[in-house]
Amino acid sequence: MLNVDEILSLPKLGKDDSFTFGCNRCGSCCREREDILLTPLDLFKISKYLDKSIPDTLADYCEMYEGRDSKIPIVRIRPREYRRTCPFAKKEGCLIHSVKPAVCALFPIGRITNMYTDEFTYFMQPITCGNKRQTQTIRQWLSEYTMLEEESFTVLWHQKAGEISTILREVYNKHTFNHDAINSALLMILYIRYDMDVDFVQQFTANCAEALQIVEVIAAEA
Ligand code: SF4
Ligand code: SF4
Numbered sequence: 001m002l003n004v005d006e007i008l009s010l011p012k013l014g015k016d017d018s019f020t021f022g023c024n025r026c027g028s029c030c031r032e033r034e035d036i037l038l039t040p041l042d043l044f045k046i047s048k049y050l051d052k053s054i055p056d057t058l059a060d061y062c063e064m065y066e067g068r069d070s071k072i073p074i075v076r077i078r079p080r081e082y083r084r085t086c087p088f089a090k091k092e093g094c095l096i097h098s099v100k101p102a103v104c105a106l107f108p109i110g111r112i113t114n115m116y117t118d119e120f121t122y123f124m125q126p127i128t129c130g131n132k133r134q135t136q137t138i139r140q141w142l143s144e145y146t147m148l149e150e151e152s153f154t155v156l157w158h159q160k161a162g163e164i165s166t167i168l169r170e171v172y173n174k175h176t177f178n179h180d181a182i183n184s185a186l187l188m189i190l191y192i193r194y195d196m197d198v199d200f201v202q203q204f205t206a207n208c209a210e211a212l213q214i215v216e217v218i219a220a221e222a
Contacts (some may be wrong), residue, residue, distance in 0.1 A: 023084070030088075072161055108130070122138050156208070157204075
């Protein structure tokens with residue numbers, strides 16, 4: 001994974017800038033992976049596509065841990081033991097191709113979110129895979145997986161996760177708490193408790209407000 005200095009040194013791209021890359025569908029980027037993180041929206045979309053409940057998708061394909069720095073629950077795809085391969089990688093391709101997680105849909109493009117201006121900057125990751133037979137704009141690349149429509153969610157997710165994380169880090173620095181109980185509550189509110197037939201962003205906005213309220217109460221009582 002690139003560090004911040006490496007990312008900042010790469011040429012930046014706007015939505016109407018072009019880049020040259022074609023995917024050979026070799027599947028290498030689905031192996032040796034332990035870093036396919038899922039946002040609440042990824043999890044919602046994948047569950048809906050697989051016609052599973054969110055808890056079943058979590059149990060069948062994911063694992064959760066507490067973010068080392070953020071202190072909020074992080075959900076990632078649980079790789080298979082063999083070659084640490086993503087469980088959605090099949091001979092014929094990605095089982096959830098049309099709803100693949102944002103991190104997969106963007107690749108090999110990386111994205112930097114400016115929380116204050118709601119603007120995104122893109123960069124091409126230094127990769128050795130693929131071919132040079134296809135040139136497209138960033139906008140065209142993002143359109144293929146509805147990544148443009150998800151930008152407002154992405155800004156909201158970063159903002160709210162940042163607010164919750166700031167409060168939790170302060171509280172955990174000063175007091176001893178049962179992290180498991182707080183992680184379980186936040187996992188439920190932020191990732192799990194959604195009605196699959198109701199607009200996701202509307203529910204997510206309400207759930208974030210509730211999660212924020214809970215950590216504020218914890219901070220006040222600490
Ligand atoms: S979700 Fe699909 S594209 Fe992403 S790592 Fe798994 S198989 Fe590959
Ligand atoms: S993105 Fe690269 S590594 Fe992944 S399948 Fe395409 S060519 Fe292979």
